[in-house]
């Protein structure tokens with residue numbers, strides 16, 4: 447198999463040069479054509495090249511590209527679920543996905559449960575005769591909990607239930623859920639796939655058969671991506687492996703530094719042998735543990751002051767860019783989740799989520815050290 451770093455660089459299909467020419471046309475010839483090309487049909491050349499590249503990186507047959515991660519996720523969920531169906535969602539989810547379930551499912555007659563899916567017994571107990579889908583993230587946002595993908599898949603297959611994984615945090619460089627039996631992988635490309643904090647898009651990678659099901663519906667929902675952004679995605683993907691490798695190596699060094707610092711109380715990073723999911727992460731991730739980590743200060747009351755003292759690492763919403771960013775989950779990604787529920791899953795008011803960039807690791811450690819003094 448071709449190495450991922452090579453897949454990232456080369457454009458699939460007929461050679462057109464280093465990058466696919468931008469074809470922004472929305473009015474295309476239809477006479478004598480087998481297919482009509484139109485952005486909302488998800489079939490333009492600019493859309494297709496990035497889908498092919500991402501499918502190869504995720505070891506999937508096929509896929510679709512969307513205007514945001516949420517457009518990708520909601521298109522898949524509403525394509526598969528209908529009135530009367532039940533879905534199991536992990537209780538540790540990106541805040542926006544949690545909000546989507548809570549605010550949208552009920553009006554369509556879809557029932558749902560948030561379950562600790564990394565607990566096989568609880569997962570099995572939550573399955574109902576009308577359960578259609580199990581949806582989860584690993585490593586999860588923001589606590590980096592690791593779920594045994596093979597175990598969830600085994601339980602789901604016994605019951606004929608589809609599985610879907612949001613692989614945003616791991617990226618296709620670190621983890622390939624489809625190769626472990628998952629049916630659909632979702633990405634918020636806005637994060638690592640774009641990688642420069644300047645693009646919004648999403649992707650689904652799956653089998654051709656399931657892609658057809660989603661395609662039938664997503665053309666009705668309309669969350670397609672325009673050609674110019676597709677061009678920027680293609681350009682960004684060229685450095686994906688390079689960026690993510692560096693980010694993972696930096697994250698490991700920062701995690702080790704934070705664990706050893708007396709002013710830091712807890713560090714969540716699946717690459718640390720002390721992380722409860724470390725063994726599973728070793729087995730199902732490609733020897734890289736991602737570049738997201740979370741931690742709490744020993745003196746939680748000093749969290750704001752710590753953030754203000756940082757000068758290289760910037761307090762910002764979002765993640766996955768080449769620059770290191772940090773945020774308090776309770777004020778950003780999980781702001782909309784009721785406090786009680788947030789605390790139940792371990793997202794304390796003070797929890798800090800760090801997205802490690804490609805800067806020099808020594809500079810990042812110096813920055814943390816100064817702010818922790």
Ligand SMILES: *Cc1c(COP(=O)(O)O)cnc(C)c1O
Nearest residue numbers: 514515516540587612614634636
């Ligand atoms: C950001 C994010 C999303 C949503 O993606 P958008 O591109 O903002 O719609 C979904 N899942 C995870 C894990 C994310 O971090």
